[in-house]
Amino acid sequence: MIREFTINEVWFLVQALRWTVLLALIAFAGGGLVGLAIAILRVSQARLSRALALGYIKIFQGTPLLMQLYLLHFGSSLVGIEANAWVSAALALTLYSSAFLSEIWRGCIQAIPRGQWDGAHALGLSHLQQLRLVILPQAVRIAIPPTVGFLVQILKGTSLASIIGFTELTRAAQMVNNATFRPLIVYGLVAGLYFSLCWPLSLLSQRLERRLDWEELRTVKASVQ
């Protein structure tokens, strides 16, 4: 029996949006924590930890997110844990996000002039203290725009969780489409819903970046005068 596409179906899709947002937030929080650790290892003084961090990043940036999802999903049942789409999706997106966030943040850390490290070193701070007290506070400022931009990638990435059966927006769309058989309207609406989440974030990221450029220009001008 084919159901009509009514306001109820629209409401069902809008409600499914919360699982997309929640999954993205979990992945962002988890990916941020792991990503920070990887970024710190990437700028560490020990060659081994730099190599390990680089290997981690290469593996997660060089393989499809869908495969990471599949391996965690099918792998968890092998170690005796009941495969749970929530856990697999959150874990896979966390690992995936951490690899990209750590590369973004490494770039921001390395953008801080060498003299700042030297100055902190001259004050007698240890490597980690230099990082925590001098470098990171400055790196955070330039890290915000690309980090907000990456949130868009995470939000879009959550759509793949639908393939392992996690009911978020895209999976809800499949359910509604199976019942109403109006793919153009259903997926068009879903694309619109994703857009309404992602576009403001993209704009915010661009605006923050422009403001940072402007501030930098002002500091440069001030130091010239």
Place this chain on the structure above:
Amino acid sequence: MGTPRPAIAYAALEHVTYVFQFGTVWRELDQLLLGAWLTVRLSAMAMVLGLAVGIVCAVGKTSSLRLVRGLIQGYVEAIRNTPFLVQLLLIFLGLPSLGLRLTPDQAALLAMVVNLGAYATEIVRAGIEAVPHGQLEAGRALGLKPWHIFRFIVLMPALRTISPALGSQFILIMLASSVVSVISAEELTAVADTIVARNFRSFEFYLTITAIYLGLSLVFQATFALIDRALFGRWGDRR
């Protein structure tokens, strides 16, 4: 005898630890390599066509017509702010109601070209904007034809500037191509899906093709470095 039914197989798994059987992977290796080739072919076609779309749209964005600029900007923002999977499903399931019926392979290629085209537009545009204006004037002063100015003074230097960014975006679309397996388009993940549906060795097969994807990204990276060197004569000068 014959193949065990899945219910029995799962019941047995509760009592015994899982035994990896990579021998089954070895037996199906020719299938997987064929799948890898299909992924390479699909991605390469998407890269060439996507770059063409990107160049056309980036040039279109320098148009004096506001409508043209607005349409291209709308396309770029719409694609960059929605998931590839939804774009794919919209093209494969949605377009038939507009009278355009595509095979899974055609829909997959179209979705990849449309997706990559939007990102390529932004990248190429940045490259074109980085060409100093004085160079254009110098070209005109030398009496070059507009097509030559575009080709030698705008496009080639722009491509040189952006080739690292384009390379990363190309690899991202190759990895994203695994998603087209959901509409059963022919590529590596779909080949693995078919085998796994037959023998239930999901972990072994997905682990193997994950390694193949990793190998493909490295091969693509090396290939782009070679093309970069052939076109622009430089090694690893990645700014």
